[in-house]
């Protein structure tokens with residue numbers, strides 16, 4: 001199973017390049033490796049059809065000339081369009097090795113694959129309208145678009161779109177992943193992403209990383225329901241959300257799941273134990289190893305009281321949904337926040353940032369500052385899920401199925417996280433295992449899934465991650 005892979009910012013990638021150069025590898029050699037590696041993917045996608053390579057002025061454009069020459073040497077019909085002359089030595093050298101013509105506009109161009117090498121990690125300002133319209137015109141005349149390193153117009157470090165960026169079918173990350181390969185809105189134009197290696201990276205630059213699939217385990221021989229994990233869900237006003245979380249929780253590793261609510265939700269799994277009565281007394285059970293509060297909780301004073309009681313229970317706790325709107329400094333006072341794990345979606349993350357006075361612009365900034373400010377682990381869910389803690393590098397995850405954008409899938413996720421937490425995992429491991437289980441369950445459940453299918457798919461997802 002491949003390990004975690006580093007995610008490098010544009011500055012870190014440049015620093016890596018300098019280290020490799022100091023080790024005796026020339027930029028031209030790095031460009032050759034990158035271009036030839038990328039050409040392999042373009043070759044497969046072209047399936048013998050004509051290819052157009054759009055080259056910009058920097059080394060991204062340089063990669064384009066290498067790709068063009070590699071494919072031409074293999075017999076493909078290749079056209080190169082370069083609206084700007086090369087400005088780096090390596091790009092000039094690559095262009096000098098290109099044996100075909102270079103056009104400056106889109107006239108007559110068309111074919112199977114457009115290779116976008118206009119700008120990569122050196123994009124320093126918004127796309128000029130003439131560049132955006134050139135890409136759009138060429139995109140319309142080709143069946144497929146392959147972006148080299150990044151779709152032109154995507155900002156490397158935060159995934160912002162600096163202009164009208166063409167939607168690509170395939171993006172080839174060169175040398176290392178960049179944050180934009182995992183962040184919205186860039187994710188909406190990246191398409192499928194693949195990594196093209198250009199040599200071993202020096203270790204010290206892997207500050208951020210993409211989390212590889214976990215290896216889950218089976219219960220130990222001699223395990224019993226309490227030793228596997230005893231988890232409690234604090235119910236509230238809407239039974240449906242707690243039911244989804246409960247169903248996911250019973251399937252995700254905990255040996256015993258109890259719902260603290262006045263009555264059982266309709267269609268609750270029979271394995272779910274319902275306990276009504278005094279919450280503080282119920283949460284005093286020393287065998288509880290994790291709690292979940294938020295799905296269906298409501299935002300009333302009574303809900304706030306339940307949250308306060310839950311936080312005082314001194315158990316590892318997942319806080320989601322309504323509870324995230326109630327959370328504030330008063331509630332956290334005197335609480336060891338390092339045992340708290342929050343699972344906000346975009347709106348909840350924004351509301352938390354407002355509550356805790358965090359004025360960051362980007363999702364990554366918001367999650368990291370919130371973790372640093374409060375001490376909690378932040379699982380910022382969404383199409384670009386990421387995981388931040390005060391004391392470890394931020395983790396990205398491979399994008400999951402877009403079918404997950406439906407009601408209740410977040411409740412399923414929080415049920416899985418709390419279940420993993422109850423098995424004794426620390427917050428980071430519990431959260432990253434849950435993110436993978438959730439994504440795998442979506443693959444198992446398939447197209448047009450609803451949250452109920454997702455919870456039911458967890459056992460098969462679990463089996464795939466054993």
Ligand SMILES: NC(=O)C1=CN([C@@H]2O[C@H](COP(=O)(O)OP(=O)(O)OC[C@H]3O[C@@H](n4cnc5c(N)ncnc54)[C@H](OP(=O)(O)O)[C@@H]3O)[C@@H](O)[C@H]2O)[C@@H](O)CC1
Pocket residue numbers: 013014016017030031034056057058059060061062063087088118119120121122123124125126127128148149150174175198
């Ligand atoms: N690092 C590595 O190890 C390896 C990196 N490799 C490749 O190098 C790429 C990075 O190369 P790069 O730094 O030359 O930047 P790149 O993206 O080609 O663009 C810079 C040029 O564009 C210009 N420009 C910028 N924005 C603009 C705008 N909006 N409108 C107009 N112009 C604009 C900018 O001008 P300036 O900002 O200087 O005025 C400059 O001329 C990387 O993505 C990968 O493909 C591989 O070859 C091998 C190993």
Ligand SMILES: [K+]
Pocket residue numbers: 060116117118119120147148149150151152
């Ligand atoms: K590009």
